[in-house]
Amino acid sequence: MTSTVPPRPATREEIAVLARNAGLDLPPEIFEELVQAYGNIEPMLMRLRRSRDRADEPAHVFDPRKFMPETA
Amino acid sequence: MAALHELTIAEAGRQFRAGTLSPVDLTEACLARIDALDGALNSFITVTPERARAEAKEAETLFAQGVDKGPMQGIPYGLKDIYDTAGLLTTAHSKLLEHHIPAEDCTVQAKLWAGGGVLLGKQATWEFAMGGPSFDLPWPPARNPWDLGRSPMGSSSGAGASIAAGLCPAATGSDTGGSIRMPAAVCGIAGLKPSYGLVSRHGVQPNSYSFDHCGPMAWTVEDCALMLGVMAGHDPRDPASIDYPAQDYASGLLSPVAGLRIGVVRHWYEDELEAAPAVIAAMDASIATFRSLGCIVTEVRLPTLRTFTDSKMPLTAGEIFTLHEKDLRARPQDFGRSMRYRILPGALLRAEDYVQAMRARAELTATVFAVMKDVDVLLTASSAQPAPLLLPDEPPTFFGAAAPSLTAQFNLTGQPALSLCNGFDAAGLPLGMQLAGRPGEDALVLRLGAAFERETDFRSRRPSLEQPVEAMAAQ
Numbered sequence: 001m002t003s004t005v006p007p008r009p010a011t012r013e014e015i016a017v018l019a020r021n022a023g024l025d026l027p028p029e030i031f032e033e034l035v036q037a038y039g040n041i042e043p044m045l046m047r048l049r050r051s052r053d054r055a056d057e058p059a060h061v062f063d064p065r066k067f068m069p070e071t072a
Numbered sequence: 073m074a075a076l077h078e079l080t081i082a083e084a085g086r087q088f089r090a091g092t093l094s095p096v097d098l099t100e101a102c103l104a105r106i107d108a109l110d111g112a113l114n115s116f117i118t119v120t121p122e123r124a125r126a127e128a129k130e131a132e133t134l135f136a137q138g139v140d141k142g143p144m145q146g147i148p149y150g151l152k153d154i155y156d157t158a159g160l161l162t163t164a165h166s167k168l169l170e171h172h173i174p175a176e177d178c179t180v181q182a183k184l185w186a187g188g189g190v191l192l193g194k195q196a197t198w199e200f201a202m203g204g205p206s207f208d209l210p211w212p213p214a215r216n217p218w219d220l221g222r223s224p225m226g227s228s229s230g231a232g233a234s235i236a237a238g239l240c241p242a243a244t245g246s247d248t249g250g251s252i253r254m255p256a257a258v259c260g261i262a263g264l265k266p267s268y269g270l271v272s273r274h275g276v277q278p279n280s281y282s283f284d285h286c287g288p289m290a291w292t293v294e295d296c297a298l299m300l301g302v303m304a305g306h307d308p309r310d311p312a313s314i315d316y317p318a319q320d321y322a323s324g325l326l327s328p329v330a331g332l333r334i335g336v337v338r339h340w341y342e343d344e345l346e347a348a349p350a351v352i353a354a355m356d357a358s359i360a361t362f363r364s365l366g367c368i369v370t371e372v373r374l375p376t377l378r379t380f381t382d383s384k385m386p387l388t389a390g391e392i393f394t395l396h397e398k399d400l401r402a403r404p405q406d407f408g409r410s411m412r413y414r415i416l417p418g419a420l421l422r423a424e425d426y427v428q429a430m431r432a433r434a435e436l437t438a439t440v441f442a443v444m445k446d447v448d449v450l451l452t453a454s455s456a457q458p459a460p461l462l463l464p465d466e467p468p469t470f471f472g473a474a475a476p477s478l479t480a481q482f483n484l485t486g487q488p489a490l491s492l493c494n495g496f497d498a499a500g501l502p503l504g505m506q507l508a509g510r511p512g513e514d515a516l517v518l519r520l521g522a523a524f525e526r527e528t529d530f531r532s533r534r535p536s537l538e539q540p541v542e543a544m545a546a547q
Contacts, residue, residue: 022419034416040470041417044382058430
């Protein structure tokens with residue numbers, strides 16, 4: 001059985017873990033910038049994370065013809 | 073009779089072809105103006121006087137020989153400093169590229185050069201067309217010629233400032249969330265974010281692949297159309313390039329606009345952003361002008377600006393972090409604070425966030441185009457406020473956090489969006505409006521904008537610079 005965890009803002013500790021996972025070893029003053037800046041985008045992410053129909057494809061189509069070498 | 077530095081591309085071209093003006097004289101007038109005023113405006117990072125003089129002389133010779141390469145022949149222009157130029161410093165206004173000299177021209181520069189244009193130099197931007205305005209970079213931010221204490225906005229800030237100040241008649245911009253249209257609006261000029269894929273981005277420093285557009289900026293809509301004709305065209309070296317049919321964007325500018333259906337998106341600027349009273353008044357007057365031209369104007373409702381911003385910002389953050397992650401890990405202190413603030417959060421996104429944002433982008437784009445079955449063009453404000461103050465100690469901001477953008481939605485949909493001057497506030501600061509068409513209908517948007525400019529007298533008003541510049545120099 002699964003349960004849904006209600007969204008809440010990430011803690012500083014969680015942000016530190018996420019930053020470490022992203023390979024960022026930031027000096028303290030720049031880590032503060034990250035904490036503050038992430039607080040701006042997090043509400044957007046929370047609003048974006050909602051259920052959509054399985055058929056709702058992203059606005060992204062891969063066209064393999066774009067990657068063929070140029071012909072003279 | 074207009075002074076040389078006030079000549080539009082169209083008027084200068086007429087005089088070149090009539091033999092009453094030489095590209096050499098026009099170029100010298102621009103260089104003299106840069107020399108006199110750019111110490112206060114900071115609109116150029118690199119000026120290329122010797123190259124400009126040589127290219128102007130070449131254009132003069134071609135005219136004398138009866139050779140005509142098109143509307144940019146002999147026209148001085150500036151390039152935003154994210155456009156690669158072979159053998160010429162291209163910094164992206166960043167310490168990271170402080171000494172970067174590309175080996176090749178980007179596609180747009182190659183086209184402008186082939187069209188006989190005269191490169192005056194490379195222009196100020198926000199760092200990598202993203203972070204700014206900043207005072208902690210190797211070059212100062214550009215200033216707004218209508219009030220040197222204010223920002224020309226960005227990121228195509230040097231382009232907006234230099235055209236408004238009469239330093240050059242033409243410049244290239246780039247637009248990922250409004251970076252052509254915002255400076256155009258607050259500097260009182262015209263700027264077109266073309267249809268996505270119409271102008272090649274090859275050789276231009278990327279900001280966010282999904283949203284980057286290159287486009288023209290000039291004093292008039294007609295000039296933007298002339299520039300677009302040279303800049304546009306399919307380029308297999310740009311994966312996002314779309315093979316739209318070739319067009320002469322200027323040839324239809326005099327066609328009537330009566331009967332065109334305009335959908336006003338009032339709720340964006342009036343309800344969601346509580347635009348300044350002067351902006352609302354200018355929009356109302358513009359609507360009346362379009363009605364007087366015979367356009368059919370109705371109001372339409374579209375998704376909120378917030379929903380567009382919610383989709384766009386995670387995509388932008390993820391893409392721009394990916395571009396700069398290596399430098400962020402190795403030398404984060406070499407970025408300006410504003411740039412770093414805007415790209416760091418991209419490190420924390422989940423892959424699911426990116427996919428969800430792309431799904432939202434698809435939904436929003438389909439919704440906008442469904443509404444556009446009943447209207448030909450959307451009309452809304454370019455900016456809810458006139459130019460903001462340019463303050464050195466402002467804390468960095470994240471786009472769309474305090475208030476959603478009025479321009480980014482058209483980067484999401486990829487439709488052409490033109491910003492043009494539609495009035496001034498009580499302090500004399502310019503205001504702007506946007507006209508957005510269906511993808512590939514850039515010519516229609518330009519036609520409507522040109523009709524508006526002919527019907528109004530906003531193109532006769534220029535910033536008065538001499539006294540403020542002296543005051544700045546005395547400080």
